[in-house]
Amino acid sequence: MGCDVLVIGGGATGLGVVRDAAMRGWSAVLVERVDLGQGTTGRFHGLLHSGGRYVVSDPRSATECAEENAILRRIAADAVEDTGGLFVTTPADDPAYADRFLAGCAEHGVAAEEVPVAEALRREPRLNPAISRAFEVADASIDSWTLLWGNARSAREHGARILPYHWVTGVLRDGDRVAGVTAQDNRGHREVRIEAGFTINAAGVWAGQLADMAGCPGVTVVPGKGIMIAMNHRLVGTVINRCELPGDGDILVPIHTVCVIGTTDVKAPTPDDLSIARDQVQEMLDAGEVLVPGFRESRALHAWSGSRPLFTDERADGAQDTRHMSRGLALVDHLERDGVEGFLTITGGKLTTYRLMAETVVDAMGEQLGDPRPCRTAAEPLPGSEDGRPYWLGSRLRRQEEVMPDDQLICECELMQRSRLEAAAASRPGLNLDDVRRVLRLGMGPCQGGFCTYRAAGVLHAIGDADGPRADELLLQFLHHRWLGIEPILAGRGMRQACIDDWIFQGALDVEHLPVTPPA
Amino acid sequence: MAHPLHDAVRGSLDNCVKCTICETYCPVSAATPLFPGPKYVGPQAERFRGEGPSPDDSLTWCSSCGICTHVCPQGVKIAEINSIAKAEMAAERGIPLRDRLIARPTLAGRLGAPVAPLANRLARNRLVRAAVERAVGVHRRAALPTWAGRTFQSRTRLRRQPPGRPGERPAVVYFHGCAANYYETHTAEMAVRVLEMQGLDVIVPRQGCCGLPLQSNGLYPAARHYVRRLAGSLAPYARAGHDIVSTSTSCGLMLKREAREILDMEDDDDLRAVSGRMYDICEYLALMHERGELRTDLLTPLDMEVPYHAPCQLRGHGVGTPAMDLMRLIPGLRPRQVDAVCCGVAGTYGLKREKYDVAMAVGEPVFGQVRESGAELSVCDSETCRWHIAEATGVPSVHPVAMLHRSYGLG
Ligand SMILES: Cc1cc2nc3c(=O)[nH]c(=O)nc-3n(C[C@H](O)[C@H](O)[C@H](O)COP(=O)(O)OP(=O)(O)OC[C@H]3O[C@@H](n4cnc5c(N)ncnc54)[C@H](O)[C@@H]3O)c2cc1C
Ligand code: SF4
Ligand code: SF4
Ligand code: SF4
Numbered sequence: 001m002g003c004d005v006l007v008i009g010g011g012a013t014g015l016g017v018v019r020d021a022a023m024r025g026w027s028a029v030l031v032e033r034v035d036l037g038q039g040t041t042g043r044f045h046g047l048l049h050s051g052g053r054y055v056v057s058d059p060r061s062a063t064e065c066a067e068e069n070a071i072l073r074r075i076a077a078d079a080v081e082d083t084g085g086l087f088v089t090t091p092a093d094d095p096a097y098a099d100r101f102l103a104g105c106a107e108h109g110v111a112a113e114e115v116p117v118a119e120a121l122r123r124e125p126r127l128n129p130a131i132s133r134a135f136e137v138a139d140a141s142i143d144s145w146t147l148l149w150g151n152a153r154s155a156r157e158h159g160a161r162i163l164p165y166h167w168v169t170g171v172l173r174d175g176d177r178v179a180g181v182t183a184q185d186n187r188g189h190r191e192v193r194i195e196a197g198f199t200i201n202a203a204g205v206w207a208g209q210l211a212d213m214a215g216c217p218g219v220t221v222v223p224g225k226g227i228m229i230a231m232n233h234r235l236v237g238t239v240i241n242r243c244e245l246p247g248d249g250d251i252l253v254p255i256h257t258v259c260v261i262g263t264t265d266v267k268a269p270t271p272d273d274l275s276i277a278r279d280q281v282q283e284m285l286d287a288g289e290v291l292v293p294g295f296r297e298s299r300a301l302h303a304w305s306g307s308r309p310l311f312t313d314e315r316a317d318g319a320q321d322t323r324h325m326s327r328g329l330a331l332v333d334h335l336e337r338d339g340v341e342g343f344l345t346i347t348g349g350k351l352t353t354y355r356l357m358a359e360t361v362v363d364a365m366g367e368q369l370g371d372p373r374p375c376r377t378a379a380e381p382l383p384g385s386e387d388g389r390p391y392w393l394g395s396r397l398r399r400q401e402e403v404m405p406d407d408q409l410i411c412e413c414e415l416m417q418r419s420r421l422e423a424a425a426a427s428r429p430g431l432n433l434d435d436v437r438r439v440l441r442l443g444m445g446p447c448q449g450g451f452c453t454y455r456a457a458g459v460l461h462a463i464g465d466a467d468g469p470r471a472d473e474l475l476l477q478f479l480h481h482r483w484l485g486i487e488p489i490l491a492g493r494g495m496r497q498a499c500i501d502d503w504i505f506q507g508a509l510d511v512e513h514l515p516v517t518p519p520a
Numbered sequence: 521m522a523h524p525l526h527d528a529v530r531g532s533l534d535n536c537v538k539c540t541i542c543e544t545y546c547p548v549s550a551a552t553p554l555f556p557g558p559k560y561v562g563p564q565a566e567r568f569r570g571e572g573p574s575p576d577d578s579l580t581w582c583s584s585c586g587i588c589t590h591v592c593p594q595g596v597k598i599a600e601i602n603s604i605a606k607a608e609m610a611a612e613r614g615i616p617l618r619d620r621l622i623a624r625p626t627l628a629g630r631l632g633a634p635v636a637p638l639a640n641r642l643a644r645n646r647l648v649r650a651a652v653e654r655a656v657g658v659h660r661r662a663a664l665p666t667w668a669g670r671t672f673q674s675r676t677r678l679r680r681q682p683p684g685r686p687g688e689r690p691a692v693v694y695f696h697g698c699a700a701n702y703y704e705t706h707t708a709e710m711a712v713r714v715l716e717m718q719g720l721d722v723i724v725p726r727q728g729c730c731g732l733p734l735q736s737n738g739l740y741p742a743a744r745h746y747v748r749r750l751a752g753s754l755a756p757y758a759r760a761g762h763d764i765v766s767t768s769t770s771c772g773l774m775l776k777r778e779a780r781e782i783l784d785m786e787d788d789d790d791l792r793a794v795s796g797r798m799y800d801i802c803e804y805l806a807l808m809h810e811r812g813e814l815r816t817d818l819l820t821p822l823d824m825e826v827p828y829h830a831p832c833q834l835r836g837h838g839v840g841t842p843a844m845d846l847m848r849l850i851p852g853l854r855p856r857q858v859d860a861v862c863c864g865v866a867g868t869y870g871l872k873r874e875k876y877d878v879a880m881a882v883g884e885p886v887f888g889q890v891r892e893s894g895a896e897l898s899v900c901d902s903e904t905c906r907w908h909i910a911e912a913t914g915v916p917s918v919h920p921v922a923m924l925h926r927s928y929g930l931g
Contacts (some may be wrong), residue, residue, distance in 0.1 A: 003538075012609065081830060106792065126525075126527070182651055219638070232533075232567075233530075233566070233567045234567070234570065237570050237571060257567035257568060258567075298531070298534060299534035308607045346770050391570070392570075393568055393570040394569065394570065394572070394574070394575035394576075395575070396568060396577070397565055397568040397569075397574075397575045397576050398575035400576075401576045401577060401578060404556055405553040405554070405556065406577065412559070412560065412564060413538070413564055413567075415564075415568075445564075445567075446534075446536060446537075446538065447538045450538065451538055453920075467776070493535055493537075496537050496594070497537045497538070500537045500538070500539060
């Protein structure tokens, strides 16, 4: 297999790059070691930044966010919900920061306007009534999976090939040039060799590993791990930020049917470490309490963690406290740095700036190739977003209303119909239930898969996509993954739910004794 | 719409464990595939509701019978979540003229009463009903009550006493509600006689509508206005220590509980005073019996079997089935409780053109048992249910006090 451009990493950045390159007319291939969005992109907080968060601590990121925010609202409307955002000064915050914040917004192109406290409380009645100031900004929530599928579809329409479950195991070198990769095809269980005129490393927090493989050592991407907790329903309809220098647990993001409190920031031992520390769970719930009194008594649904790709070049600066490392994008020119041709690394940044990161690295590639071509991604909407209408909370309910009662509901909480599951299975034979979760939100509602997992496995079996043992395996695998995010927050009403789910799976279905080995 | 109580209602969705018990008891979802059921429109759909109207029109199939809330083992305020969502939808989209009309029984009552014979004839006329169905959407076969010539209020001037100055005998206040005022004045008369039979003086203050039909049709501000006015006229009696009894299961419940919870009127002092003294009449008489104060010695035998339907709203009172207890005291009377949850009408729901068929399907198990009993009449506490059951079965339906009235030999 050969191509002009090979992109490593199926997160927002990689998908943005492959689309951009394909739109500029290069033949492009993307490889991702597991499914699209299974890295940091599928494990983030859900905020389309207005830039307000960084106006004081990281002004360049602030401006980038503000500009990209406006662009994504246009090109990726379908993934964005226009919740709006508020920065509020709580009694726990330094009251002097608010004026620095306002000045920073004005200076760095971030729109912000002070609103009377009463107005903020009218809009968000559960908000801590002791706040002293409130500022309105253009925050929004963004569904990273919708964004990914939109980019993937568009890239394919422009001729790109996207290969999930292709794990890069080696980078091919042809003298001073990177010439492609070898990858393990984990669906076909074989090794493939992909030759490329140019290779772009968009492996996020794993980018350092890939640079090492290419023989360009010293690109250090520190995993800045953060945990987040989704609450069972929206306690706020607007993104709420503490008006303070960025800290832990200072943002509450309403997204889809939940709201998410986050996040922490600690240096993880490896990019693959997804463990959730219990003291951090408590820290997040306490942080929620500062924004919304009574937060702790609300039902927590699921916890998860992800790692930020925080770039440091060992040649330039030493390791630091991850909270204070830049969120800016990092383009590493390996020709200039290592004397290696045909290879660029793009990492760091934010989901909000994924498009800009793609533009930046594809521009750099064009320059190195002596073939600059103009970027069109800021203007051309993603498939599904052509009408420019943002996503709204009720849209799934509205859609269900149209097909009811003819289409069976598989996931009742998140409203996933049987026809959509069947369509997903038809377009991607052999998918697993976690793939279905990312595409269709299976099992992301209050029961956390208690009532839909066995239905979905049954449907995949009924339509011939999975044989008996495979269906059993899908069921166990999914339950295992869900459990990892429920276990750290088990208390109160979540506990009751877990007990009824457990009764269904152990008591009624006896899944423990299915004739397959449960995942470790 | 956000206030602590709304929070308590919406927040209760967090309790749902998806057990589906509510769905198995909802009479509407059992009768029609058009209604996805309480779990769906309640705790599940609520998570998809934000600012703006609810996107699920199928919500309007919920009849607000309240059964789901009563059966939920986790304390999810399902029916209340539905009511609030329906009200917000109504506020957003505008409320049809029909709903505004049927939500104001005082209006129809006042218009019809002076011309009762004519109004009744028109209301029975097929062509008129077909025209009414087309024009305002009240189903042509839906049971409508019969206007009484004079309202109960206008007949009962003598019983108007000021609060706190009873005669020699203890006094209770009778809250008749609209139905007994304009249509079933005989039920009101019987209730008064039965209460007097117990040695009680009965006071009938001036009183308006409780606002329940407005509430169930989503007209919350108007409903609050009605509640405030009514509570204002009853509160002086409650504060003076008079109990208040009602023959209307739903209107009594409105004052006892629903207005406070659904209309968020927890802070209304008058209403709190009234709520604390509010009794369903059967509940009141059964309590008297427990205290040994009911004149069972004067009950004469009635040798008959009667089917009894406990209306949904009675569950909201949380008092069991006092009507059954009372009827069992009547020698020879064999009351048999109908084995079905809901007759389908749910206040004004079954009147609506688009809901009528569903309401009839919901009520079919009740109708079947009434018909099969071969009884000359059936018994039910709630007036709209009585009209609906009588219309559907051809068997007259009476309030439980009518049985006591008969047994006391009062006519
Ligand atoms: C806790 C947390 C909260 C965040 N919240 C926000 C937020 O609210 N808003 C915002 O804008 N940003 C947020 N971010 C930042 C944002 O999520 C990331 O910057 C962004 O998702 C990174 O995308 P990416 O494509 O660069 O990396 P990734 O999504 O991690 O993609 C890299 C991909 O490379 C793949 N890969 C790795 N090794 C190989 C290999 N050998 N072969 C093939 N593929 C490989 C991985 O599987 C992965 O899918 C948050 C980050 C964290 C950690
Ligand atoms: S409650 Fe469930 S949804 Fe939920 S995850 Fe559920 S079926 Fe799917
Ligand atoms: S109130 Fe009655 S009709 Fe409405 S959902 Fe509950 S049980 Fe069903
Ligand atoms: S009965 Fe209560 S807990 Fe059970 S599904 Fe219905 S609302 Fe949820």
